[in-house]
Amino acid sequence: MKFLYKNNISRYFFIFNILIIFLLSFDARAEIMEKTLDNGMHVILKKDKRAPVVTSHIWYKIGSADEVSGKTGLSHALEHMMFKGTKKNPGGLFSEVIAKLGGKENAFTSKDYTAYYQTLPSQYLEEAIKFESDRMTNLVVSKDDFLKEIEVIKEERRLRTDDQPEGIAYEQLYASAYNNSSYHDPIIGWMEDLHNMTEEDIINWYKNWYAPNNATAVIVGDINFDETFKMVEKYYGSKKKVDIKKRIERNEPVQFGEKNISIVIKDKPSYLITGYKVPSINTKNIEKWECYALSVLSGVLSSGQNSRFQKILIKDKKIASYADSGYSMFSRNEPLFLIDVNPMLGKNISDIEIELNKIINELKTKLVSQKELDRIKAQVLASEIYQQDSIDYQARILGMAKTSIGDTNIIKEYTSNIGSVTASQVRKVAKKYLVANLKTTVKVNDDK
């Protein structure tokens, strides 16, 4: 991310996932228009006339999952360099203009995608599109700019990962859980790769992946469909389709047993994070309901004051000060179902593991109650309304669904699919996926 504290550490990841659960359910009444330009660029428009404001996003299907060993962090570094200007609009001119117009802008990179956005008064939408389209194909990457920016990125890495025990644990979890899947590597890249990265690497990455046929524009706000679509066509329509490289498939081989990693970070509190390899909605040869059942399962564990983690780990046993779980079905490859726990002062990680195992085993043997299911569903339904309060989230969810899954219908169906999950389905996915052969745990400063 260019300049906000979007973090790749667990706490943030969880928050983001919870938001997804809360915000994904879509308002079916809202008007949406989708169209693909001749050059393959996809366009999604959504009207929200509550305020004279618009948010304009562009999503590229390129993220750390497309990187290879020795070249990690390229997608994120390129995202930073995208703010360095083009021949026509040199340096920070784009940012300067957006600021002058009273707009906000930023960008973010994930394992699956890279996205840029401007939110501004709706009468200035064309300015944002004009500049954004220019940097899709005309970026200038100078050595001088790169050498400075890579130092900024290293500072970002120190801030979010190297000085944060939970950041280190999160990174170690993915690196340990996956042998071959490209989810193995951190989004920001390993420090060693950042030291070796060059401006040529960035230029090549840009040429390979930044093209209309690898991009989706999402515009939400006080807009008129015809006018806005014409505007997008005017600035992007003439851009040429590029042959997008075939993505390297890095499938994850079978895991032979539970993996346990113990790390020591001096003078820091202890912490535990576990990940189970689970399917995403993209995964072949699974029933789609499995993903919805896993989402509900995560809600049973950690959503709200009456969730099992809250009641058992925090309130009854008093061994955790914080406990959470997270699962996002909207990922390109098979993700991890995450659980993380901060022990209460003076409590042991080993006690937490015992209780966690009991909680997981109970999910495999007993059906969750109707009351628990109703609670999750009520929360999802309410969020269908609340999420309309932010045009940016509306755009984010559309961009993510299209880029990672290839289809925005999935969002329209989300609430009803969650609604039809049954207790026995929840038990089935617990039995199938929350097992030793899919499990990796990283413990920080284990007391044993």
Add this chain to the structure above:
Amino acid sequence: MNIIPKLISLLIIMTISNVTQANVEISKYITKNGIKVLYSKSGNIPMIDIRITFDAGSNKDGDLKGISMLTHSLLDEGTSKMDAESIASVFESNGSVFNTSVNKDKSSISLRSLTEKKYLNPSIKMFLSILSDSVFPKNETQLQKDRTLTSIVEDETDAAEVASSLFFKEIYSDYPYAYNTIGQKNTVKKITRKDILNFYKKNINIGNASIVIVSSLPKKEVIDISEKISKSLNLTAKENFEDKVLSDINKEKNIYKRFSSEQAHIYIGGLSIERGSKNHLPLYVGNYIFGGSGFSARLMQELRVKRGLTYGVYSYIHPMKNTGPFVIGIETKSEQAQESVKLIHKMLREFYKNGPTDKELKHAKQSIINGFPLMIDSNSDVLNYLSLINYYNLPQDYLNTFTSRISNITKKDIMKSFKDEIDVNKLITLVVGNEKAKK
């Protein structure tokens, strides 16, 4: 969220409080027992946001640092009729969200609900009984104390937290603003259930409250809800609160604290202004140019864009009920700490000497004025505004006159307000980091 430094969240509060828009219609209502209500009708989303603000932030903690935070976090843990689980069930099964927050001046208790009666009515009923009938059960109180202590100990291992605590202690000495809202180990340990009940009765009551509501509901229903809230609040009259005396910083100070981290966390700053100061807007615009506007600000351009020294550098002025702080913050690898400190001091002196350029001033004004609609494009944003206007007793036309007041600000106003309000010769400079961060 512990990854966003406290100082950054303060920055966000400040920004919101300073911007307005053209078309939020604010209505005022005084309840029968005298509580001031500000409300606004939002668009057609069938939802309601209610926030009651109390003059009960951590500045009311007294010797029991952390008691305001602890009290608020326990509000929904039990009433005389219901336990924590049943309370949570009411909110969760109706899709509503109950929330509390505490800062150094004030606290707030909020409810977000759907407006459909079958969800709204039980949620409001639950909300009201929390306001008047929280009982702070013994077990839950002990548990919350333990969780708070765990957080405090965790914060002690985090360079950013250590730096911000130390910095405010230096600026505010023994004035309540010196202390984190979460409290301190020895004080939190001491707090008893009786102390909490006392704090609750003394502070969560009619004499201390103001209400704001943003919803799609018609006026009549909003007034009805306001009356219900005000009736259910405890009647205890407002106590006379004896504030401590806040003394000026008397000399410049450079502090280094060793801490094992790769990056050094640096804070530079001092005292600035209180809420309502006539210098607020000139300082706001000046700071916007110097370090308050993200990428376009001088600090970011010089330290990040030109030199690659940091991922983030910023400054803010945070007017509070009493004199708030002026803060510059940056994190950078330890080897670069002293270079960054020198550079920032040099830039600050230059800013005091020559002020902003005409181009910078023009750009900043355009940006702030054009940005109005964005600052109020959600119910949450509008709620924040109303709450600030209501709590700090800002003039009713504060928003309507905002753009014209911004556009009238001159370079001279900015330079004078900085000289009058922030003594650049008496700043605190704090570096927290490993050996290499020391001179």
